[in-house]
Amino acid sequence: MKPLDMFAIYGGFMSSIKKSLITYLVFMCLGALNPVYALTNQQYKTLIYGAAAGGAWAGWGTLNSVLAYVARGGGPLTSGDGANVIATICGANAAAWLRAWSPPTDPISTANVILAATKAGAVTGVASTCRWVSNAFLELYYNQQQTSANHLPANTRRNLAHEGYELDLLQIKLAEAIDRAGGFKRTIDNLTATYKHECTGLYSIHCVKQAQEILRYSDMLKAAQLNVRQIAWDIANVAEHVANEEHVTIALGKKKSPRPS
Numbered sequence: 001m002k003p004l005d006m007f008a009i010y011g012g013f014m015s016s017i018k019k020s021l022i023t024y025l026v027f028m029c030l031g032a033l034n035p036v037y038a039l040t041n042q043q044y045k046t047l048i049y050g051a052a053a054g055g056a057w058a059g060w061g062t063l064n065s066v067l068a069y070v071a072r073g074g075g076p077l078t079s080g081d082g083a084n085v086i087a088t089i090c091g092a093n094a095a096a097w098l099r100a101w102s103p104p105t106d107p108i109s110t111a112n113v114i115l116a117a118t119k120a121g122a123v124t125g126v127a128s129t130c131r132w133v134s135n136a137f138l139e140l141y142y143n144q145q146q147t148s149a150n151h152l153p154a155n156t157r158r159n160l161a162h163e164g165y166e167l168d169l170l171q172i173k174l175a176e177a178i179d180r181a182g183g184f185k186r187t188i189d190n191l192t193a194t195y196k197h198e199c200t201g202l203y204s205i206h207c208v209k210q211a212q213e214i215l216r217y218s219d220m221l222k223a224a225q226l227n228v229r230q231i232a233w234d235i236a237n238v239a240e241h242v243a244n245e246e247h248v249t250i251a252l253g254k255k256k257s258p259r260p261s
Contacts, residue, residue: 038102043113044082049171049235050114051132054121056236057251062121063232065089070182077175090130097135103142107164108149111242114167116141118239122251148246156245163242174231181224188217229260
């Protein structure tokens, strides 16, 4: 066999190995991007609401991102998939940080999940909205709080359980308020697009009514956005009560902002 023929056979052999290796790596990567998440849908949402409540200390960056998600048509939070919301807002692999974490769902544990997210949101700050999506932050804070809660007297644990139920109710209210504000924002965007298409350079009764409708929905949106921040602040306030009872600090060196008004 000639040397050139041997070289060609060797080259073909190496090419085949290379293709097989690439196929294997692609398969492994696809598998890594499609993990089985341990958190429930509601627990993912709890993390979102808790991090949003951290805005009472660090600015409303996460909350604004969630509002924008709904306004862009990402779907209602009341029925949406929590992991998908985190992935959409914070990047495709964000939810994968949490795939091995499976905290209990009793009221005290739920209170501590939202407290951990509130603390992570308050510590990381508005400039890095999605840095709170990290197992390092959340599980560390959560474990500290669970340890503290386990050593509290029975009456204090009853208070924590009550506050867990209160946080559940506030989460429902916050999701509904965000969906309402997102709906107003979409309506304004649609009305504005129609106005630009039909009324640019024109003055008519129809166009005046269109402009008035945009202003009316703008006022409704402002009121809805204020309501969203107020409920998020209420979550932050209950989370602070939980933190005080467990003898932990939410945001060292930072003061909670006044309730939005």
